[in-house]
Amino acid sequence: MxxxxxxxxxxxxxxxxxxxxxxxxxxxxxxxxxxxxxxxxxxxxxxxxxxxxxxxxxxxxxxxxxxxxxxxxxxxxxxxxxxxxxxxxxxxxxxxxxxxxxxxxxxxxxxxxxxxxxxxxxLPLIKVPPSSNIGADLGKLLEGKRGPPGDVLFKIATDGESFRAHKSVLAARSPVFLSLLPKDHAHRPPHEIVIRDAESRVFKAMLWFMYTGTLPEEEGELEGDLSSDQSTLESFMGKMFAVANQYKLKRLTEICESCLMDRISEESVTYLLHLAYAYHATQL
Structure with a gap:
């Protein structure tokens, strides 16, 4: 296909x-x-x-x-x-x-x-490959509805919320996680990592993307009024863009850039220029 x-x-x-x-x-x-x-x-x-x-x-x-x-x-x-x-x-x-x-x-x-x-x-803006059908099954794996439980436990320092994930999936999707996570597969309590530079909703959305190839917004899962409040959405997508760069998730970076460009306004120009300068984003 x-x-x-x-x-x-x-x-x-x-x-x-x-x-x-x-x-x-x-x-x-x-x-x-x-x-x-x-x-x-x-x-x-x-x-x-x-x-x-x-x-x-x-x-x-x-x-x-x-x-x-x-x-x-x-x-x-x-x-x-x-x-x-x-x-x-x-x-x-x-x-x-x-x-x-x-x-x-x-x-x-x-x-x-x-x-x-x-x-x-x-000019062509960004070409984003469509998501794969395997995403739905991997989403159930992330949610614990199918397959073995995750062997990595992420704890968010700002609010204490935690998420479980699978080392094999993370290592396959991100070169940063590949170098960060231990290589052994012995049965032991989940490897624990404290996340200090991302909010819970942003990190959760990033994990969902790593498993499914889509953002929660595309599945109607964003909480609150993120879809209707432009300034909040810009802030969310900006933070998502920063996390995607940190963990070298190229496709997620491109999706965030495209979303931010679609919502450009007089009020958001300074914010977008800051992101472009900080992360060398040529599309912004």
Whole structure:
């Protein structure tokens, strides 16, 4: 039987700067002086950044009152229709009198234009393999409803709650438990481990995942209102994410990342950035 990957996607906005240049050559410039205020000499249309542009030179100024007599006016006109506002920065290198730019009665106007374009790019977020059918039977093993009792006893330091589990399952699922647990299988009281850095509900949910490949939430077993209170859920999933990293449970880490990304909000951004920095989580 083959299994398909469950994939989710996310979009990101990609910005790119497109540069272009154009030279506008005006020959016999002296013949254009005196054509009148607000009358322009226009270049041919040219394209930069997917937009159409024109250079407009007003030899006798654009407006009578705006400039001193003898000045010229120069504009770059965007001819393409745009439904979004455009913001620009103009950098001019003109200095001195007009005559210093005229050679053999010819003017060459060179412009460089940089246009920021953006587009939305769809990216794969996380691909999470589906759970195996063997999980239901192993869940009964963890609950003590089937098979031998657990040979490891975990005690939670914060509230004294305890959980039994099986060394063979833990060692198979986590390289951390593989190195932590003793290798002998002699019949003796369960090996006891005190957990000081995880809450009972978080550690219990992690054990359930190690046996079944699912989180209790998927089975409708989370207590209280975790599914309805976003801030509580973020806190729970954040703690679960930390424990999954601690015990090197890669798939659980990916599930937690996916769940946290699905519930991202303005209030949770700082919290998620803290998790991403602390655990080098590239998906966050």
């Amino acid at each position: 083959t299994s398909e990957l469950v994939s989710e996607s996310v979009s990101t906005t990609v910005r790119r700067l497109e540069n272009g240049s154009y030279e506008f050559v005006i020959k016999k410039h002296s013949l254009h002086r005196g054509i009148g205020v607000n009358k322009a000499i226009e270049s041919e249309e040219f394209t930069v950044g997917g937009q159409l542009w024109t250079i407009c030179l007003f030899p006798d100024r654009k407006c009578v009152d705006a400039y001193n007599a003898g000045d010229v006016s120069l504009y770059i006109s965007l001819n393409s229709d745009s439904s979004t506002p455009l913001y620009h920065v103009w950098i001019s290198t003109f200095q001195g009198s007009l005559e210093s730019y005229v050679k053999d009665d010819c003017i060459i106007i060179s412009v460089k234009i940089g246009v920021f374009n953006s587009h939305i790019q769809m």
